[in-house]
Amino acid sequence: MRKRVTSLTSFVKAAMTLSSMALLALCNSDMTLRFRTKNGSIVRVTTDGNESLSDVLKRSECDNVDEGYSWSIGGGPSLDVEASVKDLPGVKNGSLISITSNKEKGSSAGLKRKIVSKESNSESKRGVWQPFPDLSKPNYLRLVRQARARANMKNAMNYADLENISSSLHRVEPQTEGRVKRIYLCSECAKKFQAQAVKKKNSSGQTFALLFGTSHKEREKQGKIARTSLSTTTDSNKMCEVTKVQALYMLPSFSIFDDDVDRAINLAKKLGLHIVGCIYSYDKNIRSEEEMVYSSDILKVAKLQCDSMRTRRISNFVFLSMEAQSGATEAFQLSDLSVQMYFEDILKIANGDSESPTQMQTSAPIMMDGKEVNEFDVILCLINTALLSHTGNFWSRNIASSKLTPKVKARLLKKLDKNVDNEFVDDLRDFSLLLALENNLDRGHMESLLEVVLKRSQLRNVSLDKDLKALLSEVFAT
Numbered sequence: 001m002r003k004r005v006t007s008l009t010s011f012v013k014a015a016m017t018l019s020s021m022a023l024l025a026l027c028n029s030d031m032t033l034r035f036r037t038k039n040g041s042i043v044r045v046t047t048d049g050n051e052s053l054s055d056v057l058k059r060s061e062c063d064n065v066d067e068g069y070s071w072s073i074g075g076g077p078s079l080d081v082e083a084s085v086k087d088l089p090g091v092k093n094g095s096l097i098s099i100t101s102n103k104e105k106g107s108s109a110g111l112k113r114k115i116v117s118k119e120s121n122s123e124s125k126r127g128v129w130q131p132f133p134d135l136s137k138p139n140y141l142r143l144v145r146q147a148r149a150r151a152n153m154k155n156a157m158n159y160a161d162l163e164n165i166s167s168s169l170h171r172v173e174p175q176t177e178g179r180v181k182r183i184y185l186c187s188e189c190a191k192k193f194q195a196q197a198v199k200k201k202n203s204s205g206q207t208f209a210l211l212f213g214t215s216h217k218e219r220e221k222q223g224k225i226a227r228t229s230l231s232t233t234t235d236s237n238k239m240c241e242v243t244k245v246q247a248l249y250m251l252p253s254f255s256i257f258d259d260d261v262d263r264a265i266n267l268a269k270k271l272g273l274h275i276v277g278c279i280y281s282y283d284k285n286i287r288s289e290e291e292m293v294y295s296s297d298i299l300k301v302a303k304l305q306c307d308s309m310r311t312r313r314i315s316n317f318v319f320l321s322m323e324a325q326s327g328a329t330e331a332f333q334l335s336d337l338s339v340q341m342y343f344e345d346i347l348k349i350a351n352g353d354s355e356s357p358t359q360m361q362t363s364a365p366i367m368m369d370g371k372e373v374n375e376f377d378v379i380l381c382l383i384n385t386a387l388l389s390h391t392g393n394f395w396s397r398n399i400a401s402s403k404l405t406p407k408v409k410a411r412l413l414k415k416l417d418k419n420v421d422n423e424f425v426d427d428l429r430d431f432s433l434l435l436a437l438e439n440n441l442d443r444g445h446m447e448s449l450l451e452v453v454l455k456r457s458q459l460r461n462v463s464l465d466k467d468l469k470a471l472l473s474e475v476f477a478t
Contacts, residue, residue, distance in 0.1 A: 057071075
């Protein structure tokens with residue numbers, strides 16, 4: 001009898017224990033949810049079920065979802081992120097919630113194939129213009145902050161996180177080939193720029209100018225080619241991209257978005273020219289020949305190139321570095337990666353520019369020789385370009401000044417009175433003189449004058465209209 005009572009008492013105690021555990025389980029309604037992100041990693045978050053799904057996503061650093069994507073369970077219907085977790089259908093303790101695309105019905109959860117836009121190559125996936133979108137990288141600092149936020153969680157870091165952070169770093173390597181094989185600089189334009197650089201130097205000893213010209217294709221190997229009856233045709237020769245500088249314009253500031261610069265660009269378009277690069281001068285007393293390009297020069301040239309690419313959508317851009325006293329000039333191109341890094345605000349001038357003027361610092365780490373660094377030499381941004389000389393089409397042989405001074409007006413008026421139109425147009429065929437004369441002529445007469453100048457640039461005989469001659473005589477006489 002005692003044994004039966006003891007066993008009955010044990011059974012009652014066990015039943016009470018199970019009921020208390022069930023009661024505690026009912027009182028403790030916390031659940032653990034699993035979120036699978038686009039890169040395949042899984043993040044676990046504990047919630048009491050009363051907060052909304054969006055609040056849970058914010059705590060898990062998974063709320064930065066692009067438009068066109070949503071969260072669902074097993075590829076089912078999209079979950080309402082504003083509703084509370086306990087009211088969501090199918091959500092329970094241990095549920096796996098995956099990111100899915102709204103554009104593809106029935107698509108499986110997990111990793112998604114990147115969809116490449118068929119629009120312009122200069123448009124990023126966010127719709128923001130970029131100089132070289134193929135070289136763009138995600139925000140490194142944002143990825144690091146997300147990794148640190150998950151540092152104290154149970155599943156803190158995985159291989160996907162490490163791969164994301166590593167892939168967000170720019171890998172700086174020398175670029176051997178540029179987009180332009182060689183550049184032809186007008187010798188008369190170079191002389192005028194050197195004279196301006198020596199005469200009018202600013203506090204930094206530099207003078208900047210925009211280069212206007214044309215782009216062509218020519219044989220990569222110049223010179224005569226011996227041919228026989230068995231030789232191939234000229235079409236089999238390898239062609240390359242070249243640039244010919246025809247005119248230049250002295251820049252008042254390091255930007256092309258200016259009213260005066262806009263007038264020069266419009267005039268260049270009417271003459272069949274476009275921006276092909278820039279040129280700047282430096283003082284040999286301040287810089288040595290080995291330091292002709294500073295980190296500050298890289299930033300200025302990159303700004304001009306980005307502005308030019310934004311307006312023209314052409315990436316050919318060459319910059320020239322001239323020593324003001326001797327006129328020695330070198331031609332370079334910026335690597336595609338350096339221009340993209342400037343656009344992303346990664347490049348900056350090194351601290352103590354006077355001590356390390358050729359060192360470029362970065363606002364975020366970069367990969368170089370398999371190491372993360374925050375500083376590198378500017379030579380990694382440069383591409384050496386062949387520089388040749390030629391005679392441009394828009395320069396005045398007999399007039400050295402680039403302004404309509406009284407002396408220049410008197411000389412032009414004297415040539416105009418001789419009724420030798422070819423010689424007069426030859427003296428007037430200068431980009432700077434035409435730009436200064438544009439303020440004194442109306443649109444119709446200016447277009448007529450430009451037609452005559454373009455015809456004369458092809459070494460053809462020209463004749464001026466009587467009304468245009470009378471108007472020019474009045475302008476030069478004042």
